[in-house]
Amino acid sequence: xxxxxxxxxxxxxxxxxxxxxxxxxxxxxxxxxxxxxxxxxxxxxxxxxxxxxxxxxxxxxxxxxxxxxxxxxxxxxxxxxxxxxxxxxxxxxxxxxxxxxxxxxxxxxxxxxxxxxxxxxxxxxxxxxxxxxxxxxxxxxxxxxxxxxxxxxxxxxxxxxxxxxxxxxxxxxxxxxxxxxxxxxxxxxxxxxxxxxxxxxxxxxxxxxxxxxxxxxxxxxxxxxxxxxxxxxxxxxxxxxxxxxxxxxxxxxxxxxxxxxxxxxxxxxxxxxxxxxxxxxxxxxxxxxxxxxxxx
Numbered sequence: 001x002x003x004x005x006x007x008x009x010x011x012x013x014x015x016x017x018x019x020x021x022x023x024x025x026x027x028x029x030x031x032x033x034x035x036x037x038x039x040x041x042x043x044x045x046x047x048x049x050x051x052x053x054x055x056x057x058x059x060x061x062x063x064x065x066x067x068x069x070x071x072x073x074x075x076x077x078x079x080x081x082x083x084x085x086x087x088x089x090x091x092x093x094x095x096x097x098x099x100x101x102x103x104x105x106x107x108x109x110x111x112x113x114x115x116x117x118x119x120x121x122x123x124x125x126x127x128x129x130x131x132x133x134x135x136x137x138x139x140x141x142x143x144x145x146x147x148x149x150x151x152x153x154x155x156x157x158x159x160x161x162x163x164x165x166x167x168x169x170x171x172x173x174x175x176x177x178x179x180x181x182x183x184x185x186x187x188x189x190x191x192x193x194x195x196x197x198x199x200x201x202x203x204x205x206x207x208x209x210x211x212x213x214x215x216x217x218x219x220x221x222x223x224x225x226x227x228x229x230x231x232x233x234x235x236x237x238x239x240x241x242x243x244x245x246x247x248x249x250x251x252x253x254x255x256x257x258x259x260x261x262x263x264x265x266x267x268x269x270x271x272x273x274x275x276x277x278x279x280x281x282x283x284x285x286x287x288x289x290x291x292x293x294x295x296x
Contacts, residue, residue, distance in 0.1 A: 035122040036093040038062065058088035065097045074104030092122040100133045108140035128157045132169055136246060139172070144180035151176065155191075167195045167202045168243060171209070175247040178213065179280040189213060204234030205243070211259035212252065216282055219289035235260065251276055252283055 099114030
């Protein structure tokens, strides 16, 4: 027969099991390691409500924040994140949503920091949309190596984002490889070929990038014209300009434009490309070859 003290200890242990309270879990919460109390309707079950009484209010607020992200309303999403944080502090799902909201507001350093914290503590929360935002935040911060790794995680699942976003992600990943030191050029070119086969502004951008990359790979034999030219107006389409800004490729825009032109227009664009103050290592030899070419 158990003593009275042993019975008390046993009851406490059982209560701890049912309520999910242990020294280890409390320490994890103190460190901000609570991942997501909302999955599988856990916010409404009796044990979650007993252990985490703020969970129902938290789950309502964070769901509303995610709805605002769909509307691209970063300000409202952050306001809902504040409500979620008050209801239940130190939840990694909140940091994930905050990071995505920061990105929409152009607060890229805060976005990259928040998303990195969420990624480290709760990688299971990252679907394709979250991974794309993480890659873009890393790009905006200039961390091209980590962005490349994030794109490699994303791209096999990118079809779940819809065809247009998948194609944009392929072009962004390709440009990141062309612009980063030691980038994977064959991967970049294959990604661009996949997109260039399709019509539309992104297909034309991919075709122009392939044309510019071909010249960069053979700068000694640079040609000003090509028999098959992408459409120049595609480079002015808002989605294309936004993409070039995201990947930091506006410095190569004159070269892209040159691949779409002929005659004097092409010559002027190539000169503008050659005279640009700086280029990524992949494109620098082409700019040098153009500057050093004898005048005609």
